[in-house]
Amino acid sequence: MDLPFMVTTMTRRGLLTPGQPIRIASQLNALRRWGWSLAGELRQAAARDPGRTAVVDEHGTELTYQELLDRAERMARSLRTAHGVQAGERIGVLCRNHHGLIETIVAATLLGVDAVLVNTGLSAAQLATVAEEQRLRVLVHDDEFTERVLGLPAELPRLDERAREEMVAGALPGELQPPERDGRIIVLTSGTTGTPKGARRPTPNGFGPLVSIIDRIPLHTRDRVMIAAPIFHTWGFAALQVCFALRATIVLHRRFDPAATLAALVAHRCDALFAVPVMVQRLMEVAPPWPRPQLKVVAVSGSALPGGLATRFMDVYGDVLYNLYGSTEVSWASIAGPAELRAAPTTAGRPPRGTLLRILDAEGRQVPDGQVGRIFVGNEMLFEGYTTGASRESRDGLLDTGDLGRLTPDGLLFVDGRADDMIVSGGENVFPSEVENLLAQLPQVREAAVIGVPDPEYGQRLAAFLALHAGETLDPEAVREYVRHYLARFAVPRDVVFVKYLPRNATGKVLARELRRYYG
Template sequence: MDLPFVVATLTRRGLLTPGRPVRVASQLGALRRWGWSLAGELRQAAARDPGRPAVIDEHGAELTYQELLDRSERVARSLRAGLGVQAGDRVGVLCRNHHGLIETVVAATLLGADAVLVNTGLSAAQLATVAEEQALRVLVHDDDFTERLLGLPAELPRIDERALADLVTAAPPGELQPPERDGRIIVLTSGTTGTPKGARRPTPNGFGPLVSIIDRIPLHARDRVMIAAPLFHTWGYAALQVSFALRATIVLHRRFDPAATLTALGTQGCDALFAVPVMLQRLLEVPIPDPRPTLKVVAVSGSALPGGLAHRFMNTFGDVLYNLYGSTEVSWASIATPPDLRQAPTTAGRPPHGTRLAILDDTGAPVPDGRVGRILVGNEMLFEGYTSGLRRETHDGLLDTGDLGRINAEGLLFVDGRADDMIVSGGENVFPSEVEDLIAQLPQVREAAVIGVPDDEYGQRLAAFLALQPGETLDPEAVREYVRHYLARFSVPRDVVFVKYLPRNATGKVLARELRRYYG
């Protein structure tokens, strides 16, 4: 990434403002010694702004950047002395959004160990598989997951919340030195189709990844940021990295509650909110406080924006919505700004500075604008492979996302869905997401999901699952007629099923396998 662009972006976002010389020197020294890992980012923030609030929980309790660093170092020393954790080991972290998760992940990276961020929505059987496949050396977990861990090997050390507090208070003295290897962050894929895979995240090697994001999403130094997206998810963890780099004050709630979130955004004076799309829908379903939160940025990622949601949200909260399309494997591919979403509410936007994006056919040749093809991405933060040793297909330095999409004449990217979600019905290719977005615009519909199910005559057919707004009713044939009016006949769902709610994982993605159980 070219230096003038980096300097200009950092200046615009307030990161190159003058400071006390001794603190600036200490800040740069921390990055030089510890690099751009989460531990390095926390050290630079504590060096520059030691007394600034780093984390505020749902009860209003604060930790400054210096306090957060001190606690993380104590956890690291206790893990090393008491459990023998060292460089190359893997520390499992099964926690909701609170400072204990952050302290544990930073502690692991301080030791050169890999932190495995475990999805809080995994079943007991999935947790046992993850513990075995990731060869966990120790597991740090919240108390409310204790019963789910009964199937884990007895020899696997487990640290609950009280034990984690003991690691802080009873830490042995000593000084930590930069480890012989960088500790990696291992993020688990969503697991919507089975056991999640571990994806090794690279450590940034400079300002490039930060600049790519904050050039398009206008976050500033010392903002107050609420991270509602789960920290174990790629998007929530990215928000944590960005917040540390900006020396922001981070507001965390263990569980997402829309009313409590809106209250905290106002009382804590938050400038920005990181969320997943389904959270925006929930925020619109509760009374908006008066005065309403004065947010400058609402950044979402993790799944597609349902049809009409972008406009409804911006009509309520202003043109502050930014939608990042990416994945655990490619980090980011494109970002949609408020003007992009006003123009096309389902767009994934455009690739940010330093990112390459291509739409290719099955032979690896580029497809014309408007034609659907495979989405491939290249940037500084492509993952390093799965912990199993498997890798994703690449082409000319670009990684296959596994998604299908198209770019229109204005250069906006649209994601049509996963390649394995496309169905063939009666010889016609159908993308369920297109039908899903259309049905979601019906005023009676709270949320919708469309999937392919087996069909004896056509091979596959579409089934639509609808959760309605309270007190609303809808006739299945009216839904089919509505789709028939706008789309081709093969896009009309043969089945229309009404449900109380759609099954989702902890990051808000619909669990299609749960819906297919309706068909045995």
């Protein structure tokens, strides 16, 4: 990434504004000594803006950047002295969005310890598998998960919320030095098909990754940002990194509730919201407050935007929606801004500066515009492999996303779905996402999912699962006729199943395996 572009972008977003020379010097020194780990980003923010509010959570806790750093350092010292945690080891973090989660992750990176961000939706059996596979030395968890962790080995220390506070309060004095190795963040893949794998996230090596994002998503220094997306997920964690870099004030709630979220956005005068698409969908199901949130940015990622949702949301809250397409493994691939979503509500946008995106066929050859192929991505933040030692297929430095998609002649990306979601029905390739997007536009439909199921005659067929708005009804044949009107014959779902809600994991992704249970 060229220097003039970086300087221009950082100036536009307020990162190069004048300040007290001694604080700027301390800020740069923090980055020089601690690098771009989460610990380094928090240290630079505390050096430049020590009295600025860093975190506000729903229980009234409000911490400045200096206070947050002090608490994280005390936690780090206690992890080392009380539990013997050393650089290179791993701790598990099973927490919802609150200041304790942030303190624990920062404490780990201060010590050069890897933090495994555990999905709060894992079952007790999945949690036990993760604890064993990741070789956890300590598990830090919220009180609500106490029963779920009871079955873990007795020799694994488990620290609940009271224990964490005691560790912060009772930490021995001492100064922390930069560790010999960076503490890695290990994000668990979404686990929609079974026990999730641990993916090692790289540490940024400069301003490049930040600039790539804030060039396309107009966040500014000292914004007030609500992170509704779970921080244990790649998108929520990325939001935390961006907020630290921008010295933003972060607003957190442990659980997402649409009415409470809207109230918090107004009460805290938030400039931005980080969410997953299903949260935006839920916001549209409650009456908007008055006065309405004065949002400048609503940034979503983690799953596809249902058809028509983007324009409906912007009709109410303004042209503030930004959709980032990416994954745990490739970080980001493309970003769609409001103008692109207005023109094409299901587009994934265009790659930001510094990102390469190619659509390749099965032999690795680039396909023509408009033709569906495998999406490969290259950028500064490709993951470092799974903790099992496995990785993903790469070609010429570009990593396979596992998705299928196509590019328009003017460079817009459209994602057709997971490569393993595509079905062959009667010899025809069918993409369930195309049918999902169409069904989501029916006014009676609250949410829709379409999957492939076995069929004795055609090999596979489509099954549509629809959750309707309260008081609404639909006839299965009317649904099929609606699809038949807009799409090819082979895209018409043979089965139409009405459900109260779609099963989702903690990051909002539909659990297809749960839907397949309807078929035994």
